[in-house]
Amino acid sequence: MTEILYMKDNDSNYIKEFEARVVKTKDNYVVLDKTAFYAIGGGQPSDTGLLRWNGGESKVIEVTKKGIIKHHLEGGIPPDGTEVKGILDWDKRYGHMRMHTAQHIVSGVVFDEFGARTVGNQLYHDKARVDLHPIKLDEEDLTKIEKMANDIISQELEVSIYTETRAILLSSVDVERSNLDLIPEHIENLRVVNVKDFDICPCAGTHVRNTKELGKVNIIKKDNKGKERVRITYVLE
Ligand SMILES: [Zn+2]
Incomplete structure (x- = not known):
């Protein structure tokens, strides 16, 4: 409609x-x-x-x-x-775009480094939080996540958005890393957000064109949310 x-x-x-x-x-x-x-x-x-x-x-x-x-x-x-x-309200929306693209990068880094999935997330225009499972994180780990995310961001990667069939996506991504296994089976064509050579995942959110628009990820908080479930909160500087 x-x-x-x-x-x-x-x-x-x-x-x-x-x-x-x-x-x-x-x-x-x-x-x-x-x-x-x-x-x-x-x-x-x-x-x-x-x-x-x-x-x-x-x-x-x-x-x-x-x-x-x-x-x-x-x-x-x-x-x-x-x-x-x-x-x-553009300032607010642009904040959401930056936080959302940063979330894909943080989630990708955490999956690659710790094998944990993103099981929840909430974005705001000036901060965001991501729930991770199964994982335990100490201060050193948080610094590592920041550094890895910022290394990717500093490569000024292009972000592209397009439609892909589930079959093609299935052959090119890890279903857990991309959370593709959470998308209802009947949806055949998926909107894909691709952070060049780092992360491809189905997502209906709004995103920036290039990681150079993000600045630097700074993790400001860590909360334990139950057994091996950790919530991290970050801002972008
Ligand atoms: Zn997304």
Whole structure:
């Protein structure tokens, strides 16, 4: 029902404003024919921003995706058929993109070095946390993870986004490292995020074009979350 403008490639992740038409309205939300707003999911928060139309403006306070993509508004609701302009809170969204790409790198490093999987993650615009299992980490290990992640980032690797069939992906990635085994079987075509020569995994999130946009990973916190489950929190400097 809604065309998602940031799905098809990497450049589309940088769409900050777009034109769309309202195709459905209800008490406090609208559905658009297309959108560049990210709907909450996969550990990445919803985008926020503005919808503007001839004679009106509302805040987009949250975007959700349960069957249909709903833009929850604060302010007036534009009537069905209205042409609107969507404007993203770009600083926040760009923060999510940087944190998300960094997460793929941190998760890849941890898998390669410790054999642990990423079993949970939550991104914010200024920090992110990753839950790892099975693993035990001391201070030295955290320094090692930082160093390995920063070595990869400093190579200024290109990040690309494209669609791949499950069959091709299965033949080219480790199903546990990429969490491909968690994607429901019936999904045949997968959106893939590829950090050049380091990490390929299915993901519907938004990402930067090149690791040089990330800065440096700094792990600021480690929490033990149960048997061999560790949560690390990082920022980007
Ligand atoms: Zn992801």
